Amino acid sequence: MQARGSECLDLEAGARALENVSAAIGHWQELQPSSRHSSPTSTNGAPPRAVLFGTAEAQARIHALQHPEARVCRSPATKFLVLNTGILSTGHGIGSLLHIVASCLALAQEMGRVLVAHPGDDNVFSQDPQPGTAQAARLPEPLPFCGTQTSLECFFLPISSCTMADAMALSNSGQDLPWYVPSRHEEFLQASAPRVLQVTMEPFKMIPAVLKDIAEPPAGYKWSSSRSPWYWARAQNTAFLMRPNEKTRRALASRRAKAFGGSDMAPGTVSAHVRHGDKGIEMQVVAMDDFVSAAELLRGLAPGLLPLRQLFVSTEDPAVISRAQHYASLPPDQAWDVSFVDVERSNLPLSGLISTFGGVNEMLNGLLNLQLAVNCDAWVMTIASNWCILIDELRATVAQKASHPLVDVGFRCFQGCED
Numbered sequence: 542m543q544a545r546g547s548e549c550l551d552l553e554a555g556a557r558a559l560e561n562v563s564a565a566i567g568h569w570q571e572l573q574p575s576s577r578h579s580s581p582t583s584t585n586g587a588p589p590r591a592v593l594f595g596t597a598e599a600q601a602r603i604h605a606l607q608h609p610e611a612r613v614c615r616s617p618a619t620k621f622l623v624l625n626t627g628i629l630s631t632g633h634g635i636g637s638l639l640h641i642v643a644s645c646l647a648l649a650q651e652m653g654r655v656l657v658a659h660p661g662d663d664n665v666f667s668q669d670p671q672p673g674t675a676q677a678a679r680l681p682e683p684l685p686f687c688g689t690q691t692s693l694e695c696f697f698l699p700i701s702s703c704t705m706a707d708a709m710a711l712s713n714s715g716q717d718l719p720w721y722v723p724s725r726h727e728e729f730l731q732a733s734a735p736r737v738l739q740v741t742m743e744p745f746k747m748i749p750a751v752l753k754d755i756a757e758p759p760a761g762y763k764w765s766s767s768r769s770p771w772y773w774a775r776a777q778n779t780a781f782l783m784r785p786n787e788k789t790r791r792a793l794a795s796r797r798a799k800a801f802g803g804s805d806m807a808p809g810t811v812s813a814h815v816r817h818g819d820k821g822i823e824m825q826v827v828a829m830d831d832f833v834s835a836a837e838l839l840r841g842l843a844p845g846l847l848p849l850r851q852l853f854v855s856t857e858d859p860a861v862i863s864r865a866q867h868y869a870s871l872p873p874d875q876a877w878d879v880s881f882v883d884v885e886r887s888n889l890p891l892s893g894l895i896s897t898f899g900g901v902n903e904m905l906n907g908l909l910n911l912q913l914a915v916n917c918d919a920w921v922m923t924i925a926s927n928w929c930i931l932i933d934e935l936r937a938t939v940a941q942k943a944s945h946p947l948v949d950v951g952f953r954c955f956q957g958c959e960d
């Protein structure tokens with residue numbers, strides 16, 4: 542397996558796009574690139590900043606569609622999709638769930654509708670633990686954290702400037718909204734279709750028409766074998782959706798201070814997200830040793846970018862952390878400086894994690910690990926994991942590190958590697 546740089550916008554165009562990207566998706570304050578990436582050239586081997594092609598324009602279009610003027614939100618001509626993820630959230634991890642929402646946003650774009658969140662979503666990750674319970678004792682933040690905001694908007698900025706109230710203002714159906722059904726897609730495109738539809742569904746592959754003209758790569762650009770334009774479109778919608786609100790940013794800063802020493806990620810750190818837990822049902826899980834071998838490979842191929850042996854490990858499996866610490870105890874010429882978030886872990890399936898730690902705790906710990914992983918300079922992962930795809934999507938858009946290397950250590954080759 543040979544590592545190489547990942548797909549990115551050409552550097553000159555990327556530099557022009559940075560200001561617009563920061564304005565559109567700059568809510569991950571701690572993901573802003575450091576000064577070592579601020580110049581078109583680098584003295585320490587770090588690639589110049591670069592974003593995934595078309596990101597600035599895509600974010601501007603998505604934002605405009607989802608944030609119309611108030612009069613448009615109240616217009617009888619405006620149609621809506623109401624997002625309700627509560628039904629699916631009990632059976633999907635955070636990464637999978639966010640990609641479901643991104644798919645629903647793509648569907649709204651394709652149908653010419655505005656996606657709004659259902660205020661009574663009852664998403665399992667947005668349900669506060671009961672006071673006095675073991676879950677509540679594990680939550681560092683004061684209760685209530687989400688309170689009555691039981692959709693994903695507990696953690697992220699509103700999906701739209703329009704609201705459920707706008708959607709329902711001219712509706713005669715009360716709260717008993719009809720559901721979008723894929724088999725009736727053409728029917729729902731007609732002018733006679735209901736003004737408001739409720740939606741929740743499995744992830745699907747779609748490039749909405751509003752993004753198609755910028756989803757095509759620039760001349761001379763070549764997709765790797767496992768990529769396609771719909772992956773690009775999903776990355777753009779995911780980046781738009783994952784704009785943490787002020788409450789979440791404060792919680793992440795506090796957790797970072799307590800569980801990561803409040804320190805910045807050291808330059809040249811390799812991120813290794815080792816997905817275990819119930820992922821073994823879907824794919825072959827990979828041992829920590831294989832991640833370290835891949836990190837060694839990256840260091841050999843990018844010594845200027847990765848001059849030191851620094852590894853950030855994120856995982857749900859405490860055994861992975863123990864094995865990673867073994868590499869920190871090796872002789873100096875072989876040892877890695879291993880860092881990780883100091884929180885409770887358990888290699889349980891999703892239902893066990895929720896019942897043990899609580900959904901809010903799982904979400905905030907996950908977002909902290911995601912924030913730190915995206916702050917790294919190279920990545921080793923199993924791209925069959927939705928969480929790893931989130932890392933890839935955010936580091937190529939928000940973090941402006943699309944030119945940094947990424948290697949998949951799963952059973953198939955992906956972006957950042959070739960056989």
